[in-house]
Amino acid sequence: MSANRTCWQCAQSIGASLFCPHCKSLQPPPSGYYTLFGLDRKLNLNTNELQQRFYDLSRQLHPDRFMRKSEAERQYSLDASSILNDAYRALKDPVKRAQYVLSQEGFEIGEQRSKDVPPELLEEVFELNMALEEMRSGDDSARPQLESAQNNFTNTLNEVDRQLEAQFRTYDESSNREVLTRIRGTLNRRKYIQNLLDEVQDQLAVGAQ
Amino acid sequence: MNIDFGTTEKVIGIDLGTTNSLAAFLDLTGPKIIPGADGDKLVPSVVSISPSGEVVVGNAARELLITQPGRTVYSVKRLMGRGLDDIQEELKLFPFHLASGSESVLQLQIGDRTYTPPEISALILRQLKQNAEAYFGEPVSKAVITVPAYFNDAQRQATKDAGRIAGLEVLRLVNEPTAASLAYGLDKRENGTIAVYDLGGGTFDISILKLHDGIFEVLATNGDTHLGGDDIDNLLLRIALEDVQGEWGEDLAGDSEGVQRVRRAVIQAKERLSFVPFTDISLEYRGNKYQREIQRELFDKLIAPIVDRTLGPCRDCIKDAGVTPEQIDEVVMVGGSTRIPLVRTAVENLFRSKPHTELNPDEVVALGAAVQAAILSGDVADKLLLDVTPLSLGIETMGGVVSKLIHRNSTIPASATESFTTGVDGQRNVLIHVVQGERELVKDNRSLARFDLKDIDPMPAGLARIEVRFLIDANGILNVTARDLRTGKEHSIDVKPSYGLTDEQVEKMIQESFEKAEQDFQERQVREARVEADTILAAVEKARRHDAYFELSDDERSAMDRAINELLLVYHSEDHHLILNKNEQLNQVTMKLAENMMNTAVRGALKGTKI
Numbered sequence: 017m018s019a020n021r022t023c024w025q026c027a028q029s030i031g032a033s034l035f036c037p038h039c040k041s042l043q044p045p046p047s048g049y050y051t052l053f054g055l056d057r058k059l060n061l062n063t064n065e066l067q068q069r070f071y072d073l074s075r076q077l078h079p080d081r082f083m084r085k086s087e088a089e090r091q092y093s094l095d096a097s098s099i100l101n102d103a104y105r106a107l108k109d110p111v112k113r114a115q116y117v118l119s120q121e122g123f124e125i126g127e128q129r130s131k132d133v134p135p136e137l138l139e140e141v142f143e144l145n146m147a148l149e150e151m152r153s154g155d156d157s158a159r160p161q162l163e164s165a166q167n168n169f170t171n172t173l174n175e176v177d178r179q180l181e182a183q184f185r186t187y188d189e190s191s192n193r194e195v196l197t198r199i200r201g202t203l204n205r206r207k208y209i210q211n212l213l214d215e216v217q218d219q220l221a222v223g224a225q
Numbered sequence: 226m227n228i229d230f231g232t233t234e235k236v237i238g239i240d241l242g243t244t245n246s247l248a249a250f251l252d253l254t255g256p257k258i259i260p261g262a263d264g265d266k267l268v269p270s271v272v273s274i275s276p277s278g279e280v281v282v283g284n285a286a287r288e289l290l291i292t293q294p295g296r297t298v299y300s301v302k303r304l305m306g307r308g309l310d311d312i313q314e315e316l317k318l319f320p321f322h323l324a325s326g327s328e329s330v331l332q333l334q335i336g337d338r339t340y341t342p343p344e345i346s347a348l349i350l351r352q353l354k355q356n357a358e359a360y361f362g363e364p365v366s367k368a369v370i371t372v373p374a375y376f377n378d379a380q381r382q383a384t385k386d387a388g389r390i391a392g393l394e395v396l397r398l399v400n401e402p403t404a405a406s407l408a409y410g411l412d413k414r415e416n417g418t419i420a421v422y423d424l425g426g427g428t429f430d431i432s433i434l435k436l437h438d439g440i441f442e443v444l445a446t447n448g449d450t451h452l453g454g455d456d457i458d459n460l461l462l463r464i465a466l467e468d469v470q471g472e473w474g475e476d477l478a479g480d481s482e483g484v485q486r487v488r489r490a491v492i493q494a495k496e497r498l499s500f501v502p503f504t505d506i507s508l509e510y511r512g513n514k515y516q517r518e519i520q521r522e523l524f525d526k527l528i529a530p531i532v533d534r535t536l537g538p539c540r541d542c543i544k545d546a547g548v549t550p551e552q553i554d555e556v557v558m559v560g561g562s563t564r565i566p567l568v569r570t571a572v573e574n575l576f577r578s579k580p581h582t583e584l585n586p587d588e589v590v591a592l593g594a595a596v597q598a599a600i601l602s603g604d605v606a607d608k609l610l611l612d613v614t615p616l617s618l619g620i621e622t623m624g625g626v627v628s629k630l631i632h633r634n635s636t637i638p639a640s641a642t643e644s645f646t647t648g649v650d651g652q653r654n655v656l657i658h659v660v661q662g663e664r665e666l667v668k669d670n671r672s673l674a675r676f677d678l679k680d681i682d683p684m685p686a687g688l689a690r691i692e693v694r695f696l697i698d699a700n701g702i703l704n705v706t707a708r709d710l711r712t713g714k715e716h717s718i719d720v721k722p723s724y725g726l727t728d729e730q731v732e733k734m735i736q737e738s739f740e741k742a743e744q745d746f747q748e749r750q751v752r753e754a755r756v757e758a759d760t761i762l763a764a765v766e767k768a769r770r771h772d773a774y775f776e777l778s779d780d781e782r783s784a785m786d787r788a789i790n791e792l793l794l795v796y797h798s799e800d801h802h803l804i805l806n807k808n809e810q811l812n813q814v815t816m817k818l819a820e821n822m823m824n825t826a827v828r829g830a831l832k833g834t835k836i
């Protein structure tokens with residue numbers, strides 16, 4: 017957001033504020049999630065603080081607060097609060113937050129990549145698929161194997177999350193694009209494991225009925 | 226709560242229910258229900274239209290349901306925003322008389338006229354509006370109306386249309402459980418996690434909210450817009466009709482008056498069973514008597530499948546909210562059907578805590594709507610609702626598959642943008658099919674609307690770039706705008722709603738009803754002015770026989786006679802100002818007489834004699 021913005025209403029200089037400091041009218045909102053929240057673009061965020069900011073901004077920007085204002089301000093309020101809600105959804109979740117930063121940095125985050133099996137999981141995935149097949153064909157003897165897979169993958173997922181957190185810290189300190197490439201790799205791996213876990217859990221739930 | 230009444234125009238909150246409707250407003254002591262002319266707080270959502278077009282709403286219409294079943298409509302909320310395919314089940318169970326031509330928009334046949342569901346709902350809203358106007362003694366034109374949280378876009382739009390047809394500017398549609406939480410949070414709790422279990426006449430909602438220093442944040446919502454007390458009534462009705470046939474040897478199913486009498490008998494028995502362990506279903510019809518004892522135990526067994534149907538959505542909602550039952554501090558019960566003991570037990574078992582039942586389950590939604598109305602008019606500044614969209618929004622892609630743009634339980638307003646281009650050289654328009662629902666395939670979801678991006682400049686395939694913004698507003702209603710990315714200009718869109726009325730149709734209905742409402746308001750004011758005149762004239766007539774009258778001078782007496790005559794001259798005019806004016810004039814010239822009468826009375830009292 018450029019610092020030389022002027023108020024749409026009174027044409028005075030407003031800097032980076034959401035409301036004009038002179039006539040108090042709501043300005044067209046910034047579209048950047050971090051900018052709207054008034055935060056530096058860090059991958060590690062304090063989610064309690066984020067929630068408090070979300071509530072504070074909601075009180076200021078929600079359409080309920082603009083029912084008796086001008087048409088223009090009502091429209092800005094609708095725009096601003098929809099961006100605010102979208103932003104909060106993305107930023108409160110570490111994975112979505114990282115995806116957002118990656119996309120802002122020009123990285124492609126395709127869904128297809130999650131189909132590539134991470135090499136270290138090849139063997140486990142192969143056996144798992146066999147077990148899933150068995151369960152689907154009504155053979156319940158594969159249940160213990162699926163249950164242990166469920167445990168394994170949950171542990172792996174936790175491990176991946178710790179890894180992500182470390183990578184987030186590295187990026188926040190260095191702003192190095194190389195780190196973002198690594199983060200993208202970790203996200204893809206995470207997505208893959210999450211899909212497997214979902215599949216196992218669905219199958220266990222179906223089998224249990 | 227901080228209330229600061231800065232505005233003069235009142236905004237009312239309306240609970241437009243399947244069975245009953247209510248209006249409420251907020252004053253300095255808190256939210257209040259506005260009673261109807263008959264003194265009742267609940268206005269039954271029943272509309273009867275006489276052959277001459279006279280409309281009766283509420284308790285009086287409920288009576289007519291029995292004697293005029295063909296001209297009387299109830300539970301019309303079940304038809305709001307729906308298509309012919311959706312309501313096949315309803316048609317089996319409810320006496321809706323559909324007119325031909327209902328394929329595009331549902332039309333109810335009443336005598337020789339047809340009415341769409343929003344028009345019938347508008348008649349209920351108009352009654353509530355009139356009740357409020359009579360109560361405040363001033364026109365009311367703005368309202369907040371509640372809808373089931375699980376209502377889809379078309380159902381919401383239909384409700385908004387109904388408001389507009391009734392001459393109300395609908396400032397906001399609020400989800401019923403959310404409204405209830407606002408009324409609840411007002412006097413019970415400021416912080417914590419609560420669940421609102423709302424089983425009404427025709428719909429079921431469950432919402433889980435986080436309360437945080439005046440912010441009411443909905444975490445997740447779920448429900449069934451086809452589930453409610455009506456289902457229990459219909460179940461009992463079917464059983465009772467069979468039983469009656471066994472006893473009388475007569476099938477009443479085809480006799481609408483008979484059916485309505487049995488229906489009323491089973492509803493009364495159902496309501497009593499919430500308080501006593503057994504009761505009678507009893508009725509008398511055309512000289513025949515029927516009486517059958519029903520135990521609560523049997524009743525519970527019969528309705529258990531219906532109550533069970535509410536539990537699945539509750540479990541899904543808990544999961545979507547990301548909480549465990551133990552983390553939910555309170556469960557608030559809303560809707561008349563939550564008086565049923567079995568419902569309370571089922572909720573208690575699921576949430577592992579005793580549900581809150583001290584708020585009146587019939588009133589709490591309207592009271593909450595009144596609070597939201599005050600929030601919107603700026604009178605309450607320290608409360609804010611953050612609601613969610615109950616259903617995912619997506620567009621049709623290749624092979625009839627849905628691409629989700631906005632996920633369910635997203636806080637609203639919520640938006641998503643998507644770029645579209647052309648597939649063939651020279652293509653002039655792109656059709657976008659928007660659906661609502663959770664399923665993978667378009668055919669399993671609900672079609673919402675088709676948007677046609679028209680007048681694209683002819684160019685080679687794939688070059689056009691049109692960015693479409695889908696925005697769900699704070700009412701839960703979809704707004705779509707499009708921009709041509711090459712020119713940066715707004716792109717025109719042609720909207721074809723899959724269900725419901727076009728804007729032109731609504732406009733026409735508003736026009737018709739507005740004229741009618743104006744006329745009604747006029748008539749009412751004239752009637753009230755005449756009632757006032759009657760009162761004054763009667764008092765003056767009585768005073769003429771009083772001693773004090775003869776103490777007046779001749780001039781005073783003739784001034785009085787003139788004022789009486791002038792009032793009588795305008796008495797039958799249609800201008801209430803004129804009548805009120807002459808009422809006032811007569812009041813003025815009889816002031817001395819009134820004083821004299823007072824003095825005589827005092828003198829008489831002092832002397833201890835009767836006058």
Ligand SMILES: [Zn+2]
Binds near residue numbers: 024026027036037040
């Ligand atoms: Zn300004």
